[in-house]
Amino acid sequence: MAAVTKRACNPNEEEIDLRRGPWTLEEDTLLIHYIASHGEGHWNSLAKCAGLKRTGKSCRLRWLNYLKPDIKRGNLTPQEQLMILELHSKWGNRWSKIAQHLPGRTDNEIKNYWRTRVQKQARQLNIESNSKRFLDAVRCFWMPTLLQKMEQSSSSYLPTTLSSQNSASPSLSPNCSAPSISLSTSPPSKVSQIFEHPINGNSSSVRSPSIFSSDSLISQLPQTSERLTSPTHAFDHTVYSSSPALNDCYYVDTSSGYAYDMEGLNLDPASAICDFNNQQFDCQMTAGDWMLDNMTDTLWNMEGM
DNA sequence: AATATCCGCAACCGCGAAACT
DNA sequence: GAGTTTCGCGGTTGCGGATAT
Numbered sequence: 001m002a003a004v005t006k007r008a009c010n011p012n013e014e015e016i017d018l019r020r021g022p023w024t025l026e027e028d029t030l031l032i033h034y035i036a037s038h039g040e041g042h043w044n045s046l047a048k049c050a051g052l053k054r055t056g057k058s059c060r061l062r063w064l065n066y067l068k069p070d071i072k073r074g075n076l077t078p079q080e081q082l083m084i085l086e087l088h089s090k091w092g093n094r095w096s097k098i099a100q101h102l103p104g105r106t107d108n109e110i111k112n113y114w115r116t117r118v119q120k121q122a123r124q125l126n127i128e129s130n131s132k133r134f135l136d137a138v139r140c141f142w143m144p145t146l147l148q149k150m151e152q153s154s155s156s157y158l159p160t161t162l163s164s165q166n167s168a169s170p171s172l173s174p175n176c177s178a179p180s181i182s183l184s185t186s187p188p189s190k191v192s193q194i195f196e197h198p199i200n201g202n203s204s205s206v207r208s209p210s211i212f213s214s215d216s217l218i219s220q221l222p223q224t225s226e227r228l229t230s231p232t233h234a235f236d237h238t239v240y241s242s243s244p245a246l247n248d249c250y251y252v253d254t255s256s257g258y259a260y261d262m263e264g265l266n267l268d269p270a271s272a273i274c275d276f277n278n279q280q281f282d283c284q285m286t287a288g289d290w291m292l293d294n295m296t297d298t299l300w301n302m303e304g305m
Numbered sequence: 306a307a308t309a310t311c312c313g314c315a316a317c318c319g320c321g322a323a324a325c326t
Numbered sequence: 327g328a329g330t331t332t333c334g335c336g337g338t339t340g341c342g343g344a345t346a347t
Contacts, residue, residue: 021316021341043332056333057317057318057332058317064334065315108316112313
């Protein structure tokens with residue numbers, strides 16, 4: 001039951017009972033129908049004209065975060081999680097800006113994801129979520145694991161003729177200035193949304209932002225052949241090798257058929273050991289290191305990661 | 306089975322920027 | 327240019343379901 005408060009916007013106006021709390025189906029219907037026929041904007045007058053005893057602010061929030069038709073619901077895909085991690089490393093808590101690059105996702109949803117999932121992991125590791133250390137952790141383990149899931153999903157999801165080709169695997173292209181999660185072959189038919197590289201964009205696909213620049217976190221991921229020594233590590237050369245078609249950079253969202261959750265990921269601790277010869281990052285893994293100590297029971301077994 | 310605790314998410318709040326008068 | 331209104335953003339809260347005890 002939504003709370004009701006007495007409020008007078010203007011001393012001359014009669015007091016209006018303003019509802020608060022969860023929206024009812026009736027209110028949702030009113031708002032949807034009103035916007036369908038009159039459009040959105042001018043939220044305060046919209047609330048009054050639609051017969052909603054809500055603030056314009058509340059109506060706007062309800063519409064943008066929940067009722068808008070193109071809102072995508074369900075778990076964030078690995079691709080989306082990866083993009084959030086990447087963009088947050090660049091922009092910080094600019095949720096709305098980050099959300100602009102994730103069609104169908106709201107800033108509120110992304111913010112909640114960051115606070116409930118990402119910051120939780122940082123807390124469990126006793127490191128600041130905005131610290132370089134945590135960024136390294138994200139870069140060295142979280143992102144590769146997401147990429148692994150993307151690789152696996154694309155392999156199982158795409159037709160075998162496609163998935164058997166290296167070029168069809170999501171590839172990290174260190175030199176790619178556009179989204180570096182790429183498919184260099186024609187996008188599969190089941191791909192729901194494709195962000196094309198700007199120089200190739202010629203369809204109705206949503207244009208991708210130019211993220212994942214050369215100095216981005218992803219481009220700083222350790223090259224598999226150089227730094228990942230475990231034979232069981234899931235990242236083979238197809239993940240990190242340069243795509244022969246660097247210009248063909250797609251962001252592939254397979255969410256239409258999948259609902260991934262980090263919690264479902266299971267990374268063998270042994271496979272997470274890095275040997276960073278170049279020591280570019282301070283997340284070198286040796287027995288007794290802070291991260292290794294923690295990874296079996298927090299971040300790196302992916303329970304809750 | 307009952308209670309406590311945890312967790313995710315929708316909704317609210319305060320503030321600053323932009324638009325309008 | 328000043329004052330007011332509207333909009334949008336980021337931070338926070340609180341509810342309800344899930345899980346643990």
